[in-house]
Amino acid sequence: MKEQKYPLNWQKDDYSIKIFCSIPNVATGILITAGSALVVVDPGDGILRDLNKEVGTAKILGISDVFITHGHHDHIGGVWSFLTYLRVMNKKTPLHIHYPKGCIEIESIYNAFCKVYSKSITYPILLNKITSSKSYRRHNITVKPFEVVHKELLVDKQTTKQVPALGFRFTYNQKQICYGGDTSYCANLVNMAKGCDLAIVEAGHDDSVTDDLHMSHSEAEKIGMSAKDYFLVHVPE
Ligand SMILES: [Zn+2]
DSSP states (O other): OOOSSSEEEEETTTTTEEEEEEEETTTEEEEEEEEEEEEESSSSHHHHHHHHHTTTHHHHOOEEEEEEEEHHHHHHHTTTHHHHHHHHTOOOOOEEEETTTHHHHHHHHHHHHHHHHTTOOOSSSEEEEOOOOOOOTTHHHHHHEOOOOOEEEEETTSSSEHHHHHHHEEETTTEEEEOOOOHHHHHHHHHHTTTTTTTEOOOOOOOOOOOOSSOBBHHHHHHHTTTTSSEEEOOOO
């Protein structure tokens, strides 16, 4: 299997991505830079620490967009502190949060944040509930959301339930980065990752384990190898 050591970096001219970490049940954190635009993907626990070290306060205040693949804690655990930091540091420009329809975690955090800090939020927070797979533009980035198949275990630890979950393909200057989020092997990700400049694919299982929550290494590698370059992430440590 391809060895990964965090942080993972990829760059083509002024388009780059840094994956601070992607550890199942602990935390994910991703920063994409496209020209002068900075966007964050899946701000798990520790995102603020990593961003602070990477780009510093002034650039953190300039972050315009946050993309959420799904509401599991290892993908959104840093949202509250991120929102609060921007308020404390007096951000003025809008923050757009893109998330899948039905992701109650993001709406709950947003509602609680607005309630707690109703009189002291310094910047507009604009929720973009994604309801379709239509492409749209943010700055010079074309964003293509696509549905993936991600499930969670219910309290009996056997029954599974699908959660609202997306992958994203980000295109800037004709370069494509495809991030599948958490997913089992699914046709949408196979199609979207193919031919991309970079595919980021979760490999949450050993080949010996079989369930429909995550992908095995060989499934993930197969998808990764259909792109020009790839990272396998979300590998149990
Ligand atoms: Zn998940």
